[in-house]
Amino acid sequence: VTVSAWIMLIATWSVVAGAALFLVLKVLTTPPRDGE
Amino acid sequence: MTDVTPSPGLPGAKKERWGTRVGLVLAVAGNAVGLGNFLRFPAQAAQNGGGAFLIPYLISFLLMGLPLLWVEWAIGRHGGQYGHHASPGMFARMGRGSWLKYVGVFGLFTNLTVAAYYCYIESWTLAYVWHSLVGTFQHTPATTFFPEYLGTTNPSIAAVPYEAACWFIGTLALNTWILSRGLVKGVELAAKIGMPLLLLFGVVLAIKGLTLGPGDPGVVESPLVGLNFVWQPQTSGLWNPSTWLAAAGQVFFTLSVGMGSIHCYAAYLRERDDIALNATTAGAVNEFVEVVLGSAILIPIATAYLGLNLVQAATAGGSGFDLAFLTLPTLFNQWGAFGPIACAMWFGLLFFAGITSSLAMGQPVVAFLQDEFKTRRGAGGRRVRRRHARARHDVRDPLPGRHLRRVRLLDRHLLAHHLRVRRGDHLRLDLRHRARLGRDQPRRRPQAARLLQVRDQVRDPGLHRRGPARRPHQAGRRLGRRAVQPPEHRTLALRPGSVIGKLFHVGETESWFAPAARSPACSSRTSPASSSSPCLSSSPCSSARPSRAGTTFTNETQEGPRP
Numbered sequence: 001v002t003v004s005a006w007i008m009l010i011a012t013w014s015v016v017a018g019a020a021l022f023l024v025l026k027v028l029t030t031p032p033r034d035g036e
Numbered sequence: 037m038t039d040v041t042p043s044p045g046l047p048g049a050k051k052e053r054w055g056t057r058v059g060l061v062l063a064v065a066g067n068a069v070g071l072g073n074f075l076r077f078p079a080q081a082a083q084n085g086g087g088a089f090l091i092p093y094l095i096s097f098l099l100m101g102l103p104l105l106w107v108e109w110a111i112g113r114h115g116g117q118y119g120h121h122a123s124p125g126m127f128a129r130m131g132r133g134s135w136l137k138y139v140g141v142f143g144l145f146t147n148l149t150v151a152a153y154y155c156y157i158e159s160w161t162l163a164y165v166w167h168s169l170v171g172t173f174q175h176t177p178a179t180t181f182f183p184e185y186l187g188t189t190n191p192s193i194a195a196v197p198y199e200a201a202c203w204f205i206g207t208l209a210l211n212t213w214i215l216s217r218g219l220v221k222g223v224e225l226a227a228k229i230g231m232p233l234l235l236l237f238g239v240v241l242a243i244k245g246l247t248l249g250p251g252d253p254g255v256v257e258s259p260l261v262g263l264n265f266v267w268q269p270q271t272s273g274l275w276n277p278s279t280w281l282a283a284a285g286q287v288f289f290t291l292s293v294g295m296g297s298i299h300c301y302a303a304y305l306r307e308r309d310d311i312a313l314n315a316t317t318a319g320a321v322n323e324f325v326e327v328v329l330g331s332a333i334l335i336p337i338a339t340a341y342l343g344l345n346l347v348q349a350a351t352a353g354g355s356g357f358d359l360a361f362l363t364l365p366t367l368f369n370q371w372g373a374f375g376p377i378a379c380a381m382w383f384g385l386l387f388f389a390g391i392t393s394s395l396a397m398g399q400p401v402v403a404f405l406q407d408e409f410k411t412r413r414g415a416g417g418r419r420v421r422r423r424h425a426r427a428r429h430d431v432r433d434p435l436p437g438r439h440l441r442r443v444r445l446l447d448r449h450l451l452a453h454h455l456r457v458r459r460g461d462h463l464r465l466d467l468r469h470r471a472r473l474g475r476d477q478p479r480r481r482p483q484a485a486r487l488l489q490v491r492d493q494v495r496d497p498g499l500h501r502r503g504p505a506r507r508p509h510q511a512g513r514r515l516g517r518r519a520v521q522p523p524e525h526r527t528l529a530l531r532p533g534s535v536i537g538k539l540f541h542v543g544e545t546e547s548w549f550a551p552a553a554r555s556p557a558c559s560s561r562t563s564p565a566s567s568s569s570p571c572l573s574s575s576p577c578s579s580a581r582p583s584r585a586g587t588t589f590t591n592e593t594q595e596g597p598r599p
Binding site for chain 2: 001002004005006008009012013015016017019020023024026027028030032
């Protein structure tokens, strides 16, 4: 695997997986609003 | 945690809501995660610039995909508050023109059209799971099995692929059964089971595939070469418009926007549910499955056993369909005892991706039938229907025989002239109150007499129903029926500080028009009762004018001519 491919792969996977993990944890930890 | 809020529609009916937010996010992510995540994305990326494809892809996701997700979630939640869970009813609520509901029909048509072939492909994956577990591919190559399975080896047009038909019928029955269980026990439960298994299978296969080495039997090339094939950035592709078009198309394809299924799922949200967070999370989970898992399974494993040249040829059309169904089952045989299990995991992964999407395609149709034709599903639905039938019998047929027609004529007269209730006006509220009164009042009492007791609710239903208060002239608007004008004598007092109050100068002490500026026609036509109302324009007699909805705005604080 070339260096540029590694860079693209690691950068993209980090951003996508990090965002997904952060948002899922955010959903799990956010308390329901009043009325929910 | 199922919400059992009584519906304003049928008596005894329960308004369906998502049980948990995790279930909601998994269901919407499952709607987006489909066969395209594993079969289409890696081939599209490889054919359109490799790693460079991700730049227009992520830009399209941020600028088009995510905003469209939010818009569709907002439309769905808005329609759901009015009891509409399918796009025709939602669109009818969005504007004043009833023609929008015909645009919303595309939200049903698209789902039905796609589901027609999608369920068939889904049935292939289920059949492959079975044949993987029983070891069919250990002695029969998939390239031989697949044409026989589809019946394409028999040139006769009368030849029916019985096995494929059986699996197809079974898949349809499974989808129907899950949908018939309702939202929480059906769709949400399927997503809670299917999505974690999909992620588990994907992670196991990705790790196993990427760790294949030259010493493993059958491996001709490192799987990292396949990974490089997908991720090697070819920046020249960025200047090609077709790359951007392919990226935008893949975003639309993978998020399932513009189909009506997201509208439907969002319609089961509560009024205060967070649209931005839930929609973004569902989209991010889909991107994780597509970008991370989708690019790490199919092409690296195929490259390891076939070599890069064959994989390039197989994905030249922008799809990894042939690799998935014709090649991979045979390649898994190289994994020894784990081969059949890995093959079953691969097609199980595709099956879970497929069924969570096909359920999302079926749910709008089911919701449309429920909302607009009052059909119910399952045993619980039958019980609700029976209760409703009893209530209707008590209320609508209070008198037997020849008296019934007279009472109905009287009812119609009273409803039309005294209560100003017409066909389609406040129907849901009427049914509920009639049902309630039907349990408490003598059975032989006419319907209009009961309605007289609840005339306040009938006149202004927005005060007594859940959900957002509706404007009076929209209160009677329902799908397929014209809007009903409100009573003309209604008076609406405007608050001085409100936006509309400022617009109509409520509470202002200075007049915008000198007495001399008033037209003679205005002063002559203004009745004593309405002389205290402001003259809002230079047009003849604009004071105390009825609004477009027939509502008269009165100003209680302005008096007399001003300097």
